[in-house]
Amino acid sequence: MALLRVTSPHTQRAGRRTSWVMLMVILATVPGIAMQTWLFGWGTIINIVIAAIAALASEALILSIRRRAVAFFLKDYSALLTAVLLGIALPPTVAWWVTVTAVAFAIIFAKQLYGGLGNNPFNPAMVGYAIVLVSFPVPMTQWVGAHELLSSGAIPTFSQSLQAIFQHLPNIDSYTMATPLDAFKHKNELPSAEAFNTIDALQTASLNSWLWINGAYLLGGVMLLWLRVITWHTPAALLAALAAIAGAFYLIDPSHAATPLFHLTTGAAMFGAFFIATDPVSSCTSNRGKLVYGAGIGILIYIIRTWGGYPDGVAFGVLLMNFAAPLIDYYTQPRTYGHQKAKKGLKIGEDN
Template structure:
């Protein structure tokens, strides 16, 4: 099948340079990073630094092998953006080699082997995340808990975070706990009310911590909307897909399924909606396409969260819809101005 050739979708942002767009997206993650640091200690910041160094090194290495201009491509900040997104997505005390594997894989395999920025069919950050999530399930499930709920009762200091990341920290179990999504997934036979009363990960403090993180990313995402770097279609469709699915099942059986608010305010909902799904290269390009694409991700996330094997499904939902994005674009070509009928797909034998 001949796919539509839409040239450099990442470079068509109101006449701005790619590097400006990438810098703005990185800046928009700052509120989220600050809240994560406030709640979970310096681990996130250290992760981001490790990720950035790995990203620059692996990008430069591959560019050298491919005999491309290293400085030119490093200065477009796209590798750094991938690194920052991965750095905040990984748990704050994940060992350093997990971060390095994720970022190296994202840059080398998911981005450069396909031809670099603009040619990658999959979101590099999510490919890296999915690889380490599949490969190292134990460190990837070690999220820190809210201080009032963990046995140690305090956040990790900067030194402790460093120690946890680069060296084994024996007391780490006093700081970690399941995320609310993980807790809800493993409530087993409890009904929702009992689960929210008894499981530590579902206590108000824990759920509120994740609410704060999601609000911070929502603010950053609204900033991106205001700068017109992203359009409203993908995030709105993404969140409505999640809202729709969780709403329907919550109405059917509130004792078994979590409320829509819980689904929108935990995990990577806002981060995924505004920062991951809106990646211009691997998502759909037409506005109608973006609506379908976002809706698909939202529905998939709910399915994976509720019936899948992993507590959160943003990475897998995004990757699955990345597969579908070219096909969706194919059938949602916009009507060109002055033409009466939108062209929907191509017929067999039609020359394009």
């Protein structure tokens, strides 16, 4: 009998492969996607399909150029996850080539050029998002509004969404409006109370639609926590930091600053906290590190939203903290069993 010679351990946790992890994250976005589709039309799903095709194609292309097993890597669903996250993040009516550009850049440049899965220092989806946000600012800021507030009175239908994405929808402007964050950012010197009364995008209907979307992503995030695909550290730290800094500035200047609740329930707050910032590859690795990392993103989101050039700051906040992640990792090592205290930094030769 030919006996197998392997080193211990001889068993593995059944079923929890990398592909399972990726799939769980994808599935956890379903409530959010459903909510976005309900509120903003089919654009999001069409975007995701386009993104998925582009992502798998780019991944397969680069893998074959790199002479890697194409099927093996496509089956880990990591490219698909990037595509789904980008499809969600991009505006529902954005032209198809914007999506393709973002996805291709994310897969080819942000992921595969660094060595593929596990080797990318930056969150690929956010790199792709940032590229198109910087390159095509106008289509990137056209979001579908809440139907009560739209001049057309309804969200785009499936065919209208297709037309908007692949050709040109002549009356696109009747479907889109500023997001609450965008509107709040451009209220200029208007006091907050007045802005919430006068500006369309800051009306209850608009705020509620974003509240629902954020709630849906929160639900998905809780699912991931329950499945132990992610730990609570990053999202909790991110949301807490965002709420804390928003609260602090709201206390200082209630007339111009927005409430913490506004910051937590608009834009990509929940989506970013549970689905973007938790990307394990590019984030911090230890539990304490994740706390620092998450808090950093939360603070950066507020700073960019309030004083930066963009209405939302999740993408840039995450990318900036990606830079800092290795450094944070060195200073947030856990205390190992049998050691008096945790090691900090990397002072080689100073072992205790």
